[in-house]
Amino acid sequence: MPHPTLPLGLRRALCLAAAALSSLSQAAPTVSRLTPPSELFTSGQPAPVIARFLPGQRFDLQATLRPDAGQRIVSARFSIDGVPVNAPTALHECGTACIKGVPAEAAIATVRALSVSRPGLHQFEVQATQGDRQTVSARGNFEVLPYAPGAGPKVRNLIILLGDGLGIAQRTAARVVRGGYAQGKVIEPLAMDSFPATAFVKTASLDSIVTDSSPGMTAYVLGNKNNNNEEGVFPDDTLDAFDNPRIEYLAEFLHRTQGKALGLVTTAEVFDATPAGNAVHTSNRSAGTGIVDQFFDDRHLTGLSVLMGGGRRWFLPAGTPGSTRAERNDYAFSTTEPHTADLVKRWGAAPGRVDLQRDLLADFQQAGFAYAPDKSTLDAIDPRRADKLLGLFNLSNMNVALDKIDGRRARQHGLTEPSVVDDHGFPDQPMLDEMAAKALAVLQRQSKGFVLMIEGASIDKQAHAMDTERWLLETLEFDRAVKVAQDFAREHGDTLVIVTADHECSGAALIGGSRVSDAELQALAQAGGSENLRDKVVGTYGQAGFPRYTIAADGYPASTNIDRRMLIGYGANADRYEDWRTNPRPLREGGHPFVKQEPLASYPATPMARDADGRYLVTGQVRGTAAAHTGADVPLSAFGPGAWQFVGVIDNTDVFFRLAQAAVQGPPAGPGASSVKPRRRAGP
Amino acid sequence: MIARATPSGWRRGLVAASLALAALAAGADEAAVLTLKFSDFHQQPVGPRGLALGKQLLAAHGRTVRIVGYMVASEQPQPGRFQLTARPVRLSEHADGDADDLPPATVLVLLDASQADQVVPQRDGLIALTGTLAVGRREEADGRVSWVRLQLPADATRRAFALPIKAGTSLAHTH
Numbered sequence: 002m003p004h005p006t007l008p009l010g011l012r013r014a015l016c017l018a019a020a021a022l023s024s025l026s027q028a029a030p031t032v033s034r035l036t037p038p039s040e041l042f043t044s045g046q047p048a049p050v051i052a053r054f055l056p057g058q059r060f061d062l063q064a065t066l067r068p069d070a071g072q073r074i075v076s077a078r079f080s081i082d083g084v085p086v087n088a089p090t091a092l093h094e095c096g097t098a099c100i101k102g103v104p105a106e107a108a109i110a111t112v113r114a115l116s117v118s119r120p121g122l123h124q125f126e127v128q129a130t131q132g133d134r135q136t137v138s139a140r141g142n143f144e145v146l147p148y149a150p151g152a153g154p155k156v157r158n159l160i161i162l163l164g165d166g167l168g169i170a171q172r173t174a175a176r177v178v179r180g181g182y183a184q185g186k187v188i189e190p191l192a193m194d195s196f197p198a199t200a201f202v203k204t205a206s207l208d209s210i211v212t213d214s215s216p217g218m219t220a221y222v223l224g225n226k227n228n229n230n231e232e233g234v235f236p237d238d239t240l241d242a243f244d245n246p247r248i249e250y251l252a253e254f255l256h257r258t259q260g261k262a263l264g265l266v267t268t269a270e271v272f273d274a275t276p277a278g279n280a281v282h283t284s285n286r287s288a289g290t291g292i293v294d295q296f297f298d299d300r301h302l303t304g305l306s307v308l309m310g311g312g313r314r315w316f317l318p319a320g321t322p323g324s325t326r327a328e329r330n331d332y333a334f335s336t337t338e339p340h341t342a343d344l345v346k347r348w349g350a351a352p353g354r355v356d357l358q359r360d361l362l363a364d365f366q367q368a369g370f371a372y373a374p375d376k377s378t379l380d381a382i383d384p385r386r387a388d389k390l391l392g393l394f395n396l397s398n399m400n401v402a403l404d405k406i407d408g409r410r411a412r413q414h415g416l417t418e419p420s421v422v423d424d425h426g427f428p429d430q431p432m433l434d435e436m437a438a439k440a441l442a443v444l445q446r447q448s449k450g451f452v453l454m455i456e457g458a459s460i461d462k463q464a465h466a467m468d469t470e471r472w473l474l475e476t477l478e479f480d481r482a483v484k485v486a487q488d489f490a491r492e493h494g495d496t497l498v499i500v501t502a503d504h505e506c507s508g509a510a511l512i513g514g515s516r517v518s519d520a521e522l523q524a525l526a527q528a529g530g531s532e533n534l535r536d537k538v539v540g541t542y543g544q545a546g547f548p549r550y551t552i553a554a555d556g557y558p559a560s561t562n563i564d565r566r567m568l569i570g571y572g573a574n575a576d577r578y579e580d581w582r583t584n585p586r587p588l589r590e591g592g593h594p595f596v597k598q599e600p601l602a603s604y605p606a607t608p609m610a611r612d613a614d615g616r617y618l619v620t621g622q623v624r625g626t627a628a629a630h631t632g633a634d635v636p637l638s639a640f641g642p643g644a645w646q647f648v649g650v651i652d653n654t655d656v657f658f659r660l661a662q663a664a665v666q667g668p669p670a671g672p673g674a675s676s677v678k679p680r681r682r683a684g685p
Numbered sequence: 686m687i688a689r690a691t692p693s694g695w696r697r698g699l700v701a702a703s704l705a706l707a708a709l710a711a712g713a714d715e716a717a718v719l720t721l722k723f724s725d726f727h728q729q730p731v732g733p734r735g736l737a738l739g740k741q742l743l744a745a746h747g748r749t750v751r752i753v754g755y756m757v758a759s760e761q762p763q764p765g766r767f768q769l770t771a772r773p774v775r776l777s778e779h780a781d782g783d784a785d786d787l788p789p790a791t792v793l794v795l796l797d798a799s800q801a802d803q804v805v806p807q808r809d810g811l812i813a814l815t816g817t818l819a820v821g822r823r824e825e826a827d828g829r830v831s832w833v834r835l836q837l838p839a840d841a842t843r844r845a846f847a848l849p850i851k852a853g854t855s856l857a858h859t860h
Contacts, residue, residue: 313734319822322727322832323736329828357824362734374733396731426729 030074030131032139033103034065036235036246037225038207039141041124051207052143053224053654055661056120058254059348060225061246062086062112064127064139065238067104077110077129081117088112088347091339095238103238111246111340114347120147146224146658151667156642157450157495159251159660160486161221162193163275164479165214166461166472168505168635170569175476177511177567178558182547192484193500196638201650203634204504207236210632214461215286217503217653218278222251222454224657232274233282242285243295243332244341247348251657252279252452255664256304260449263304264440266482268399268433268475269458270312271296275503279454280305282350283332289315289325291332291353297364298351306447307440308365309392310458311399313374316365319357323396331355365391375429384442392439394430401459402478403471403583405430406557433457434481441489450495450664455482464507465627469569470561470583472509477557490641497663499647499656501637507628508572513545515581518564526580526615534580534617539568573629574622580615643668718815721750723771726790726833738820742833746820752792752835753813756805765801769794769814769835792818793831797839805842816841 035042037052037060054060066074073094079086093109110127117123123145128138164171172193180189187194206216207226216227225248228236234245252263265276272292277283280303281295293315296305317324332353334341344350366372371387373379379392399405404421408428411420422428431439437455444451457479463472483500490496515522515538525533540546548567553559561583568581623629637656639647643663647656662669725741757768769792794814796803816835823831 317735319824319830321735322738322822323731324822325830327824327828327830329824372733378733396736423730426727426731428730 029135030066030068030072030129030137032064032127032129032137033067033107034063034236034238035127035139035141036061036063036237037141037143038235039143042139042141047122047142050122050142050144051226053658054117054143054145054248055224055254055658055665056118056145056147057116057258058224059114059116059247059249061235061248062115062125062127063235063237063246064110064129065103066108066110066127066129066137068106068108068131069133069135070106072131072133072135073106074108074110074129074131077108077127079110079112079125079127081125082123083126086112086115088115089339089343091343093239093338093340098240099238100240107238109237109239109340111343113247113343117143117145120145148662148666149669151662152670153642153667154495155665155667156497156663158444158490158493158497159255159450159452159664160490160496160498161452161454161660162457162479162483162486162498162500163218163221163454164457164460164476164500164502165269165275166464166504166506166630167457167476167479167502168509168631168633170509170511171460171464171472171476171505172636174509174511174567174569175473175480177548178473178550178561179477179480179552181549184547191480192487193480193638195487196498196500196640196644198639198644198647200637200639200647201634202501202637202656203650203652204502205632211630212504212632213286213630214274214503215278218275218454219250220653221501221503221656221660222279223248224654224661226654228284230286231284232278232286233280234284236284241341242283242288242330243291243334243353244344245282245284247282247344250279250303251660252303252305254661255450255452256302259664261304261664262306262444262447262449262451264307264444264451264453265305265309265456266307266433266436266440266454267310267456267458268401268478269310269456269462270315270395270398271308271310271393272312272315273310273398273458275456275458276308276310276454279303279452285330288330288332290327290330290357292330293361294353294356294359295332295351297361297368298353300368302349304451306388306451307390307443307453308370309373309390309394309436309440310456311393311395311397313362313393314396316361316393318360326357326359328355328357331357362391362393375427376431376435377429379431379435379439382439384439384446387443388446390439390443392431392436395425395427398459398462399430400425400427401463401471401475402432402557403474403561405432406474406555409555432481433478434485437482437485441485445489445493453486455486457482460502461506461630464509465629467507467571467574467577467628473561474557481556487640495642497639497641497643497660497668499637499639499660501656502635505631505633505635507574508631508633510570510572511567512570513539513541513568514548515564515566515568516540516544519562519566519582520564522566522581526582529616531617534615538581540565571619571628572622573631574619575624575627575629576621577619578615579617579619645671717749719745719748719750721745721752721818723752723754723790738832742820745818748818749815750818750835751813751815753811754792755810756808756812757791758807762804762807764804765796767794767805768792769812791831791833793825793834795834795836796842797837799839800842803842814841 039051040046062079068074077090091111095107096105124142126140130136176191180187204212206212206229208228213229215232219227219232237245255261267276272289274286277292281292314325319326333355334352336342336352345352370389370391371382373392400422408420408422460472460475486498490498550558646659725739728737754769754771816837819834
C-alpha cells in the first residue's frame with residue numbers, strides 16, 4: 002500500500018504499478034457471504050441496520066470464503082469494533098457439503114454463541130488468508146439495542162397468541178359473526194378487541210415482502226429476520242439443515258438468564274413452522290424428525306415444559322405403523338468437526354443422533370411429561386401434580402374447530418352418523434381454549450415465570466382453501482383462547498399478552514352481505530352462474546345490512562348458513578367456484594389415516610371441486626388451487642403491563658425487543674415509550 | 686413425445702410411460718387376485734400411539750392385489766414410481782417438503798425394474814392397478830417413508846403418447 006505521506010502523483014503511480022502487478026498474479030480470495038446479514042456488506046450502505054440483538058443475546062458470526070483456484074483458506078478470524086473476537090473460529094471446507102455454486106475449496110468460517118453487551122451500532126470484520134498468504138477482509142454491522150429504564154416491576158409471564166394468517170379482515174369478520182352489530186355498533190366485542198393497545202406490524206421476511214410462517218413467527222421471538230422456510234437461523238451455504246448460524250430465541254434467552262419455562266400450544270402439527278419457530282434452529286421447516294427431536298433434546302436451553310397439538314406421527318418409533326420418522330430429516334452433529342462441535346460446546350446444544358427407532362413419546366414421558374392423546378386424558382391431568390405436559394391429539398394437523406364442534410354437538414344429540422372427527426379417527430380432540438387453559442394451569446407453577454405461545458394454526462390453512470366458515474370458526478376458537486389468556490393476565494397482574502399474526506392469508510375482504518335467505522340462496526345455487534350467485538346475492542354497502550348470527554351455548558354459531566349471511570371475497574385467490582354456503586365437509590387432510598374410508602369419499606379434493614354445482618367461477622389471481630399469503634401489515638393488540646409499548650406502525654422484529662424490555666427491565670414509562678427507535682444516521 | 690422428468694432438469698425420463706389400464710386385469714389370474722380397499726388399511730379410532738394395521742392389509746402382503754385409487758399428483762415426479770391413494774392428492778414438494786398431505790394409507794407404486802427410468806404422466810380420476818403388494822416400513826431415496834408398496838408387472842405400462850409434465854404446477858402452499 003503506498004505510504005500516505007508520499008506526494009499524490011507518486012502514490013497514484015505506485016497504485017497503478019501495484020494494480021498491474023496484481024493483474025499478472027492470481028486474484029485475491031473473496032468473501033461471498035457474511036453473517037449476520039447487513040447492508041454494509043451487501044451494498045456498502047451502513048443503513049438500514051438488518052441485524053439487531055439484545056445486550057447479551059447470543060448469535061453466530063459466519064463467513065463464506067472462496068480462495069483462488071488451487072488454494073485453500075488456511076486461517077480466518079473475526080473482530081468486532083476492531084477487537085479480535087475472543088472465541089475459536091471453526092474453519093470448515095465445503096467439499097461436497099455446500100450448496101450448488103459454492104466451490105468445494107470454499108471454506109465456512111464460524112464463531113458460535115457470541116454476544117455483545119454494549120449497546121450501539123457495531124462493525125464486525127472477517128479477515129482470511131489463503132495458502133499463498135493472500136488475504137481478504139469484509140465488514141458488516143449490527144446493532145445492540147439498549148433497554149429503557151423500567152418504570153414498573155418486571156413482567157413475569159409473556160403470552161404470545163399467534164393467529165396464523167389472521168389479518169384485519171379475518172378479525173373483523175369474526176367480530177361480525179361472534180358479536181354482531183346493531184345500528185353500526187358492536188354488540189359484544191371479541192376478546193382481542195378489548196385489548197388497550199394496538200399496532201400495525203410489518204411482516205416482510207429476510208428474503209421477501211411476503212413471508213411464510215417460519216420467519217413470520219421467528220421475527221417476534223428473535224428480533225431478527227429469517228429467510229422463508231427457515232427458523233431460528235441466518236441463511237448459510239451448507240446443505241446441512243441444522244448447522245446454520247443461530248440466533249438465540251426469546252425463550253432461550255429468558256430461560257438462560259431468568260429460568261423461565263416455555264409452553265407451545267398449536268392446532269397444527271407441533272413440528273410445523275410456528276411452534277418450531279420458538280425453539281428449534283433449522284433452515285428446513287419440513288425436517289420433522291429432527292425438529293421434534295430438538296424440541297426434546299434442547300429443552301434444557303429453551304425450558305420447554307408444555308407442548309400440545311397434532312403431529313404424533315413424528316414421535317413414534319419408525320417401526321410403529323403411522324410413523325414418518327426418516328433418516329433424511331433427522332439431525333446429528335459431529336462432536337469432532339469444530340463447525341458443528343461448537344454448537345454443542347458453545348451453545349450447549351445436544352449433539353443429536355440419527356435414531357429412527359427412537360420412541361420420542363416415551364422419552365417425553367420418562368422425562369416427567371404427562372401425556373394426553375385426547376381431551377378426556379387432558380381433562381384428567383391434575384396440574385397440581387404435573388409440571389410438564391405433552392399433548393398429541395392427532396397424527397397430523399388437528400381437525401378444525403367447525404368439525405370438532407359439529408362432532409361434539411352430534412354426540413350431545415345422540416346422532417349416530419359419523420362426524421368428520423370420527424371419520425378421521427380422532428373423535429375426542431380438545432379445543433384450542435381448552436388446551437390453553439390447561440397449559441396455563443401447568444405453567445403457572447413455574448417459579449420463574451414462563452413464555453407461552455398459543456397458535457390458531459388453521460385460520461391460515463382454511464384461508465388457503467378459501468373455506469370461509471372454517472377459518473371464521475378457527476378465528477372464534479382462537480379468540481376464546483385469547484380470552485383465557487386475558488383472564489389469566491387480569492387475575493395475575495404480572496403477565497403481558499400480545500395477540501397478533503405472522504402474516505395475512507388469502508387477501509380476505511369483507512365485501513358485504515347476502516341479499517337473500519338461505520333457502521333462496523340454495524335455489525339460486527341450483528340455477529347457477531354469476532347472473533344468479535353474484536348479481537342476485539352479493540349485497541354491498543347498504544344492501545349488506547348487519548348479518549346476525551345466533552351464538553349457541555358452546556360459544557359458536559348455531560348455524561353458519563343463515564339468511565342474509567356475511568360474504569367474504571379473496572384478493573389473493575386461486576380459481577374457485579363459489580356458492581357462499583358452508584362447505585359440508587373439509588378439504589381432505591391427507592395426513593389423516595382414514596381419509597380414504599368411505600365416509601370421507603364425498604369430501605371435496607380442491608376448492609374447484611367444491612361448490613361446482615353453482616357454476617359461479619371466480620377467476621383466481623394466483624396459480625393453483627390455494628390462495629396465497631399477502632404482504633399486508635397485520636394488527637397486534639396487547640394487554641397487561643407494558644401493553645402501551647405496542648402502538649404505531651412497527652416492524653415484526655421490534656416486538657421481540659419490547660417483550661424483552663418488559664421481562665428484563667420492566668415496562669418503560671408512558672404510553673408508546675420504547676427502547677426501540679428507528680436509526681437514521683449512517684455509521685457507528 | 687418427450688416428457689420432462691423433473692423441474693430441476695433431470696432428464697432421464699426421456700420417454701414417458703402411460704398406464705395401459707385395460708390390459709392390467711387381462712394378464713392376471715382372476716382367481717388369484719385379491720381385491721383390497723384403502724379402508725382395509727387401519728383400525729379406528731386411533732389409540733394413544735400409532736396405527737393398528739388392518740387384518741386384510743396384513744393378509745395381502747406378498748399377494749397379487751387389485752386396488753382402485755387416485756394417482757398422486759406430484760410437483761416433482763420420480764422416474765419408476767408414483768403414489769396411489771384413495772382420494773385425489775396434489776403434492777407440493779418444493780414448498781412443503783416432508784410435511785406433505787399424503788395419508789399414511791398411501792401405496793407407493795413401483796414400475797418394473799426395466800422401466801425404472803420412465804415417468805408415468807399424471808392422470809386424473811380413479812385408476813385400478815394390479816400388482817404384488819408389500820407391507821412394511823421402507824424409507825425411500827427421497828426420504829419419504831412408505832408403508833405399503835405395489836410392484837407392477839412389466840406389462841402394466843407401455844411406452845405411449847404422453848403429455849409433457851408441466852413444471853411449477855404446485856397446488857399446495859406454505860402456511
